Amino acid sequence: MAFKSTRLLLAAAFLGASAFGVSAADFKPENPECIAPANPGGGWDFTCRQVGKSLQDQKLLDSTVQVVNLAGGGGGVAFAEVVNKRDDDNDLIVAASAATATRLAQGAYPGNTMDQVRWLAAVGADYGVIAVAADSPVNTLPELLDQIKNDPSSVSVAGGSAVGGWDHLKVLIAANAYGIDDVRSVKYIAFDGGGEAVTQLLAGSVQAFTGDISEAKGFVDSGDIKVIAVLAPERLPGEFEVFPTAKEQGIDAIGANWRGFYAPGNMSDDAYNAWVGMIGDLYASEEWKGVMAANGLAPLDLQGEEFQKFVANSVAQIQKISKEIGIIK
Amino acid sequence: METLSSLADGFVIALTWQNLLLALLGCFLGTMMGALPGLGPSNGVAILIPLAFTLGLGATPSLILLTSVYYGAMYGGRISSILLNIPGDEPAMMTCLDGYPMAKKGRAGEALSLSGIASFVGAFLATWGLILLAPQLVKIALLFGPAEYFALFTLAFATLGGVASTNQAKTAFAAALGIGLATVGVDTQTGVPRFTFGEVHLYDGIDFLVAIVGLFALSEVFLFLEHRHGNADASGHKVTVGRLMPSWSLLKSCTPTMLRSSFLGFLAGVLPGAGASLGSFIAYTFEKKLVDKEGTFGTGDPRGVAAPEAGNNAAAGGALVPMLALGVPGSGTTAVLLAVLLALNITPGPLLFTQQPDVVWGLIAALFIANVMLLLMNIPMIGLFTRVLLIPPRILMPIVAMVSFVGIYGISGSSFDLLVMVGFGVLGWVLRKLDVPLVPIILGTLLGNAMENNLRRAITIDNGDWFALIDSPLSIGLWTLAVIGFLLPIIFGKVVKARMRHMAKDEEGSTID
Numbered sequence: 147m148a149f150k151s152t153r154l155l156l157a158a159a160f161l162g163a164s165a166f167g168v169s170a171a172d173f174k175p176e177n178p179e180c181i182a183p184a185n186p187g188g189g190w191d192f193t194c195r196q197v198g199k200s201l202q203d204q205k206l207l208d209s210t211v212q213v214v215n216l217a218g219g220g221g222g223v224a225f226a227e228v229v230n231k232r233d234d235d236n237d238l239i240v241a242a243s244a245a246t247a248t249r250l251a252q253g254a255y256p257g258n259t260m261d262q263v264r265w266l267a268a269v270g271a272d273y274g275v276i277a278v279a280a281d282s283p284v285n286t287l288p289e290l291l292d293q294i295k296n297d298p299s300s301v302s303v304a305g306g307s308a309v310g311g312w313d314h315l316k317v318l319i320a321a322n323a324y325g326i327d328d329v330r331s332v333k334y335i336a337f338d339g340g341g342e343a344v345t346q347l348l349a350g351s352v353q354a355f356t357g358d359i360s361e362a363k364g365f366v367d368s369g370d371i372k373v374i375a376v377l378a379p380e381r382l383p384g385e386f387e388v389f390p391t392a393k394e395q396g397i398d399a400i401g402a403n404w405r406g407f408y409a410p411g412n413m414s415d416d417a418y419n420a421w422v423g424m425i426g427d428l429y430a431s432e433e434w435k436g437v438m439a440a441n442g443l444a445p446l447d448l449q450g451e452e453f454q455k456f457v458a459n460s461v462a463q464i465q466k467i468s469k470e471i472g473i474i475k
Numbered sequence: 476m477e478t479l480s481s482l483a484d485g486f487v488i489a490l491t492w493q494n495l496l497l498a499l500l501g502c503f504l505g506t507m508m509g510a511l512p513g514l515g516p517s518n519g520v521a522i523l524i525p526l527a528f529t530l531g532l533g534a535t536p537s538l539i540l541l542t543s544v545y546y547g548a549m550y551g552g553r554i555s556s557i558l559l560n561i562p563g564d565e566p567a568m569m570t571c572l573d574g575y576p577m578a579k580k581g582r583a584g585e586a587l588s589l590s591g592i593a594s595f596v597g598a599f600l601a602t603w604g605l606i607l608l609a610p611q612l613v614k615i616a617l618l619f620g621p622a623e624y625f626a627l628f629t630l631a632f633a634t635l636g637g638v639a640s641t642n643q644a645k646t647a648f649a650a651a652l653g654i655g656l657a658t659v660g661v662d663t664q665t666g667v668p669r670f671t672f673g674e675v676h677l678y679d680g681i682d683f684l685v686a687i688v689g690l691f692a693l694s695e696v697f698l699f700l701e702h703r704h705g706n707a708d709a710s711g712h713k714v715t716v717g718r719l720m721p722s723w724s725l726l727k728s729c730t731p732t733m734l735r736s737s738f739l740g741f742l743a744g745v746l747p748g749a750g751a752s753l754g755s756f757i758a759y760t761f762e763k764k765l766v767d768k769e770g771t772f773g774t775g776d777p778r779g780v781a782a783p784e785a786g787n788n789a790a791a792g793g794a795l796v797p798m799l800a801l802g803v804p805g806s807g808t809t810a811v812l813l814a815v816l817l818a819l820n821i822t823p824g825p826l827l828f829t830q831q832p833d834v835v836w837g838l839i840a841a842l843f844i845a846n847v848m849l850l851l852m853n854i855p856m857i858g859l860f861t862r863v864l865l866i867p868p869r870i871l872m873p874i875v876a877m878v879s880f881v882g883i884y885g886i887s888g889s890s891f892d893l894l895v896m897v898g899f900g901v902l903g904w905v906l907r908k909l910d911v912p913l914v915p916i917i918l919g920t921l922l923g924n925a926m927e928n929n930l931r932r933a934i935t936i937d938n939g940d941w942f943a944l945i946d947s948p949l950s951i952g953l954w955t956l957a958v959i960g961f962l963l964p965i966i967f968g969k970v971v972k973a974r975m976r977h978m979a980k981d982e983e984g985s986t987i988d
Binding site for chain 2 (some may be wrong): 185191192214215216217218219220222223226252254255256299302308309310311333335336337338339341342344345346348349350351352360361363364365367368370441473
């Protein structure tokens with residue numbers, strides 16, 4: 147492990163020293179492959195297919211990216227496969243997201259850690275929102291958190307991920323930032339997906355919803371729910387601009403469900419730099435901006451070393467909260 | 476009236492040569508995928524998504540292709556249920572109960588065409604339900620909180636007694652086994668892995684498809700191996716295909732069954748937490764309780780074939796209601812369709828019907844077209860399908876084994892699932908020898924998780940108060956039904972049993988002369 151992180155530092159230093167353009171020219175993947183660690187139809191599958199298609203459309207790659215669905219263990223099966231069997235594959239990238247970091251932080255991929263792979267780049271982020279029903283007396287995030295502070299049992303928060311999953315952590319990050327010390331007291335109800343959680347908010351079974359902005363959008367448009375906070379550093383562009391951030395309400399909480407890629411741990415530096423360069427070029431393109439807008443993705447411009455650092459930070463943050471709520475010891 | 480003119484507009488959008496060809500292609504591929512054990516509607520749709528995108532199809536044509544596959548797979552699932560006693564997908568499980576006995580009696584052709592017609596009726600009525608009632612039905616879905624869902628699942632389990640086996644204890648054992656298997660995996664309410672033994676493949680729980688294919692298909696192969704070994708003449712029963720079309724009087728006698736089952740199935744489909752499997756299950760048990768006076772269900776009663784098929788196809792249509800109107804998928808397949816909608820930049824939700832009427836009505840028109848096409852395509856193909864029965868088992872069984880392995884490996888790409896499947900095959904073989912019914916096991920694995928989660932959600936929301944479970948008129952109603960459904964057979968069981976014994980004697984008498 148120690149060896150690997152040193153090697154990563156070296157690679158990072160190398161990356162910092164060399165310009166993107168130079169390194170990208172040396173390596174071209176022959177049979178590019180993208181593993182989506184879930185069944186077709188989910189976010190990881192979308193990330194692989196959309197990026198694969200765009201890379202080819204924009205002639206950044208000559209050959210088609212083959213998308214392989216390797217579902218299981220919330221991404222753990224794919225992670226283990228890459229670490230154990232394909233550790234030096236230069237043609238392989240794997241879709242990842244905040245959920246991957248969450249599970250790595252909580253040790254939910256048995257025996258695997260984030261240092262075993264190389265983190266490539268992000269392609270966008272879906273910022274978290276906290277919402278209440280349209281007829282709720284609550285109008286701001288501090289009001290909701292005050293209610294939780296005074297009587298935690300009076301507010302049930304619904305989300306689409308399991309307990310300890312990303313939707314749960316988002317609301318805890320906000321509660322923590324507001325000064326609720328015992329975040330374990332926040333009552334979180336796990337549903338099978340954000341849509342089901344919103345439905346239960348409408349049905350009146352729960353009082354608040356935590357999820358991604360894309361899950362909430364349809365119901366905001368119809369006037370059924372109101373978003374009381376976006377967990378983004380600043381207001382989102384376009385039609386999402388009307389939603390206040392948590393930050394401007396005095397609560398310094400950011401929850402971004404980023405989407406990106408990792409690569410095998412022993413991928414050669416040439417190949418790593420080439421992939422980082424390709425995805426970086428793709429991210430900068432106009433076409434990709436269109437894809438992001440169409441899919442409710444917000445900007446998150448992180449590649450190579452920066453991205454590696456970002457993932458390490460979020461893993462550390464998640465580990466801290468998970469310890470507090472007793473998910474891990 | 477406004478609705479009808481919107482529908483007419485929808486037909487204008489859907490009725491182009493390109494769209495019709497896509498619908499035909501989708502129906503054909505869907506039927507095939509449904510018929511193959513392992514490949515179900517959700518995988519079928521998922522596999523074809525890249526095709527829709529690479530062809531560069533627009534929103535409406537893509538949806539037409541994919542929903543045709545969806546409806547097609549719901550039709551196709553029955554074929555292997557009837558011919559081989561192997562459900563092609565989860566909802567078709569109930570069709571095995573009477574479909575296979577019918578085929579054994581030499582009425583395979585009738586069973587296939589009758590179930591095709593029942594599928595058509597179910598899907599047809601459900602599509603009308605979708606058109607006329609979608610906005611109102613959303614309100615029903617909103618009446619169901621965690622406590623109500625828990626009561627609904629309890630109702631399903633309480634009425635299990637009527638299914639498959641004459642021995643209630645064995646049915647209860649099978650259901651308990653299924654619910655036990657459902658607890659494997661990461662518990663969503665606490666994030667703690669249960670019964671996974673540190674094996675990452677088990678974190679997501681046991682895939683029902685793996686369980687179904689193992690329990691039904693592989694155990695069939697094992698049974699064959701066993702009999703073949705002891706007795707050279709394995710294909711002891713002579714296979715007859717019988718007439719292909721059901722008689723008019725048979726159809727007439729099944730019509731009320733189809734109508735009732737379509738209604739129940741549609742309702743089950745509308746509830747996002749329930750789905751098509753529950754639809755076909757409730758349709759079957761309800762029909763058995765209502766019309767099965769002579770105890771012929773389970774022995775090849777045509778009504779036992781019509782009920783689950785009408786139910787599951789109606790549920791498929793019903794599941795589109797919450798998907799379109801709420802953006803909440805009611806089943807695995809609608810979850811995949813939802814992802815497609817999002818990828819096509821269509822946001823399902825309360826405003827979809829007003830904001831993108833062309834997509835919605837084009838889709839609904841496509842459903843009608845696909846449905847008619849499926850009926851027209853399925854009836855002539857019955858003769859072809861029934862030939863499967865004429866294949867000698869020594870050739871058929873290796874094919875079944877091969878399709879099972881390829882199908883399961885194709886879905887997950889993991890050899891671990893193959894081992895689990897073989898394990899289930901052995902389990903299924905043992906249980907069959909002990910005369911334990913397999914359907915309750917699948918039902919338990921399918922619903923156990925949702926049932927447990929909803930119980931715990933309901934209790935957590937009300938801070939540990941168990942009375943939360945009987946807090947609304949709806950949940951009290953469901954509980955009452957469950958209690959009645961559970962107690963009635965116990966109280967009147969003896970009467971029915973005596974009558975059944977009587978019937979059995981009659982039947983013997985009739986076969987002699």
